[in-house]
């Protein structure tokens with residue numbers, strides 16, 4: 267008997283080959299071990315330990331409160347679970363805004379202390395020197411252009427980004443600085459096409475239409491396990507909150523009427 271061979275790990279080179287050969291890339295957020303395990307088994311290519319966990323898991327109204335230590339805690343769980351997926355971790359506010367040395371130190375913690383593989387950094391042209399320094403230090407960087415949730419207080423909300431010239435310049439600068447991929451958030455589809463056509467590295471969109479190499483969503487939005495508002499670009503493919511609510515109500519009822527525990531659930 268031989269142990270089953272683990273699936274081959276995806277790398278940044280795999281993602282580049284997907285773009286070069288006209289393939290696609292699927293990416294979903296994961297914040298914990300069992301969820302990451304299931305998404306990895308389902309064949310999701312990239313798992314993102316997103317700073318959206320501040321909103322989705324911690325219940326905050328923006329992504330700003332989550333700390334680097336908390337991101338590491340979640341990255342440990344997801345990195346431990348993923349066998350095939352490439353795992354990317356968001357640099358939380360303001361690790362990507364302070365001195366470049368601090369960004370390198372924080373991103374290096376992801377590679378040293380967790381089994382994750384890369385970091386994501388919000389910003390384009392103004393982040394080029396930082397991306398360059400991080401890649402030089404051996405840290406793979408995914409750039410994130412368009413709507414940048416860490417800028418919510420400057421932008422006055424979460425708004426569709428339409429400035430094609432600036433967005434193309436952001437993506438080109440990120441690519442030239444060495445980013446292995448560019449994530450595009452909340453951009454009209456024709457602007458996305460212009461961005462995609464201006465660079466050669468893979469693009470991954472959220473609310474950016476179909477003209478990208480890959481697509482990413484927040485898993486809790488996809489499976490219907492969110493408490494609050496879900497953006498227009500979400501496809502809710504399941505209603506997990508309903509399943510959990512109904513199951514918990516059944517347990518409550520079974521305890522109340524004495525049918526749980528039954529004979530098979532009891533030691534003698």
Ligand SMILES: Nc1nc(=O)c2c([nH]1)NC[C@@H]1CN(c3ccc(C(=O)N[C@@H](CCC(=O)O)C(=O)O)cc3)CN21
Nearest residue numbers: 318321322329415424425426452484487492497498499
């Ligand atoms: N649960 C969740 N899903 C996400 O996709 C997500 C997060 N949280 N947190 C971090 C960011 C914030 N995101 C958001 C949040 C709101 C809109 C939003 O309200 N969009 C409006 C369009 C606004 C406009 O017209 O300019 C919409 O109608 O969808 C978009 C992206 C995406 N990210």
Ligand SMILES: CC(C)C(=O)C(=O)O
Nearest residue numbers: 295316317318356472
């Ligand atoms: C929405 C995605 C792209 C993200 O950055 C996050 O989940 O934090």
Ligand SMILES: [Mg+2]
Nearest residue numbers: 316317318356
């Ligand atoms: Mg994020």
